[in-house]
Amino acid sequence: MKITLKVWRQKDNKSKGEFKTYEHTHVSPDMSFLEMIDVLNEELTLKGEEPIAFDHDCREGICGMCSLYINGHPHGPLQTTTCQLHMRSFTDGQTITVEPWRASAFPVVKDLVVDRSAFDRIQQAGGYVNVNTGGVPDANEIPIPKKVADEAFDAATCIGCGACVAACKNASAMLFVSAKVSQFALLPQGQVERKERAEKMVAQMDAEGFGSCTNTYACEAECPKGIKITNIARMNREYFTAMLSSYQIESGGGGE
Numbered sequence: 001m002k003i004t005l006k007v008w009r010q011k012d013n014k015s016k017g018e019f020k021t022y023e024h025t026h027v028s029p030d031m032s033f034l035e036m037i038d039v040l041n042e043e044l045t046l047k048g049e050e051p052i053a054f055d056h057d058c059r060e061g062i063c064g065m066c067s068l069y070i071n072g073h074p075h076g077p078l079q080t081t082t083c084q085l086h087m088r089s090f091t092d093g094q095t096i097t098v099e100p101w102r103a104s105a106f107p108v109v110k111d112l113v114v115d116r117s118a119f120d121r122i123q124q125a126g127g128y129v130n131v132n133t134g135g136v137p138d139a140n141e142i143p144i145p146k147k148v149a150d151e152a153f154d155a156a157t158c159i160g161c162g163a164c165v166a167a168c169k170n171a172s173a174m175l176f177v178s179a180k181v182s183q184f185a186l187l188p189q190g191q192v193e194r195k196e197r198a199e200k201m202v203a204q205m206d207a208e209g210f211g212s213c214t215n216t217y218a219c220e221a222e223c224p225k226g227i228k229i230t231n232i233a234r235m236n237r238e239y240f241t242a243m244l245s246s247y248q249i250e251s252g253g254g255g256e
Contacts, residue, residue, distance in 0.1 A: 001027040001087060004095040005040065007052055013107045013115075019097070029088035033076060034059060034066060036087055053111040059083040061224070064161030068112055069099040074163035074222045081161065081224045101162050103171035105209045118208040119160050122173070123180055125204035126197035129190045148186050155182035157225045164219035164227075170211030175219040177205050178235035179227050185238050195242035202239050 002025045010017030024040050031039070034056055041051035057065040066082035068075065076085040090096060098112065106114040144152075158179035165171050181198055184190030190197070213232060220229045 001029060001090075001092045003027055003087075003090060003093070006095060006097045007112070008099045009052070009111055010100075010108050012110055017108065027087055029086065031087045032059070032083055033068070033070070033085045033087065034083050053109075053113050055113050056083060062159065064159030064224075067101050067114065067116070067162055067166070069101060069166055071097055074101070074166040075161075075224055079222065079224060079226070081159075084224075101166040103162075103165050103210070105171065105173070106162060106165065114162075116160070116162050118210070119162065119173070119176060121208065122177055122201055122204045123160075126193065126200035129184055129187075130192045143188060152183050152186040155179045155186070155227065155231055158183075158223075158227050159225055161224065163222050163224060165210065167218040167222035168211065168213075169216065169218070170214060172213045172219070173205050173208070173210040174213040174232050174235070175223065175227055175229065177201055178229075178231035181235045181238055182231045185234065194238070195245055198235065198238040198242045199246065202235070 002023070005022045005024055006019045007022060008017055009020045022040060022044075024036070027036055027039075034054070037052060037054060044051050055065045055067055057063045059066070061081040061084040064081065066075070068082045070076035070082070070085075075082045077089055078085055100106075100108050100112045101114045101116075103114075105118045106116055109115050156179075158176060160176060162176070164175035165173050181201055184197060185194055215229070217229060220227065
């Protein structure tokens with residue numbers, strides 16, 4: 001295969017970036033997208049040029065590091081992570097445009113690498129549980145219905161890649177935050193900090209500069225782990241319940 005790559009190159013977050021075009025020949029359809037960039041970087045290095053900086057780690061679709069915006073879609077044309085996207089998803093002679101995540105809360109570090117530490121700060125603001133330690137109870141004694149356990153597990157599969165933010169026209173992080181709120185709010189172990197967690201995580205999300213949700217469903221459509229927007233509805237309920245409770249406490253009562 002022969003492809004034309006239009007890649008965003010940017011020295012750092014203070015420099016002006018631009019697209020640069022690379023003709024890439026001898027691309028195997030069995031290469032992953034990241035392997036294709038690896039080969040291109042080897043060629044650039046041999047020519048004495050600066051290789052393209054991009055994020056990657058496990059390359060198994062688990063860690064969410066491979067955050068590339070490919071031909072107008074987070075992670076490319078398939079609903080998967082970039083490392084699991086193969087070049088057979090493209091055609092011979094095709095032009096492929098590769099960009100970093102575009103969001104003010106994800107500033108560009110270099111080329112295709114963005115700083116997603118905003119997600120870490122949101123989790124740190126309230127993403128934990130406080131439980132008593134001791135002997136491990138028998139699994140059958142834990143009072144969690146299977147349906148609830150499945151919903152919590154589905155929410156916990158979020159890998160924090162940021163595709164939801166990149167897909168959203170408002171750069172909203174609601175799908176990510178709602179998944180992290182849901183995975184604890186659904187389980188009995190997460191009840192102690194339930195209200196405080198929702199308030200703090202939403203407040204931190206707003207402080208980081210993410211946009212609002214306008215229900216376009218783009219986040220769910222592009223999420224490589226299939227996180228559902230029903231989590232956003234749950235987070236809204238958790239947040240408004242927490243805010244109402246806080247208001248009642250501050251006002252000295254909950255009405256007559």
